[in-house]
Amino acid sequence: MTELNRPPLPHDFHPSVPSFTVVSEDIAPGATLGDAQVQAGGNTSPQLRWEGFPAETKSFAVTCFDPDAPTGSGFWHWVLFNIPATVTELPPGVGSGRFEGLPKGAVHARNDYGTREFGGAAPPPGDPAHRYVFTVYAVDSEQLGPDEDASPAVVGFNLRFHTLARAQLIGEYGAPAEA
Incomplete structure (x- = not known):
């Protein structure tokens, strides 16, 4: 897969919104994910910190999407929403296992593995490198609407109409x- 024929990013179909800043101690922009964020390695959600979002933000959502998955519809690795507006950082591992450090009220929806947690990178062996798009959404309401049984598509539908700004x-x- 070349840059010219790579699938679009998930936000390419949403209305344009302002951006803000998201950084991570675990992920460098455009760099290879560490073993901790790989399913066969540590399967650990990365540390994320954000700033510069609109003052009227009432909550946040965080997703991880692989647009290069050979599914025809990409692959959702992480869907977390209803993060209180006072929270501007998630520690590593908050989306994995016991959810230690998960902000009160935050909701994990199903990922495409069928679990309510972060699922690490697992592209087919030999595929060109896949992109893993970690996105933080500034949301205009405290409660996005769906519950933990929602599919990533339903959460994305709600985010389309409630996103004030987005950082990725x-x-x-x-x-x-494989040999």
Whole structure:
């Protein structure tokens, strides 16, 4: 897959909104994901911190999406919403396992693995490196609407109409071809 024929990013179909800043101690923009964020490695959600979002933000949502997955519709690795507006950082591992450090009221929806947590990168062996788009959404309401049983598509539908601003961080990962 070349840059010219890569699938679009998930936000390319949404209304344009202002941006803000998201950074991570675990992910460098455009760099290869570390073993901790790989399913076969640590399967650990990364540390994320954000700033510069609109003052009228009432909550946040965080997602991780692989637009390069060979599914025809991409692959959702993480869907977390109803994060209180007072929270501007998630520690590593908050989306994994026991959810230690998960802000009160935050909701994990199903990812495409079928679990309510962060699911690490797992592209098919030998595929070109996939992009993993970590997005933080500034949301105009405290409660987005869906519950934990919602699909990523339903959460995305609600985000389309309630996003004030959006920040993204993209890492890559490719699994070596099997011998």
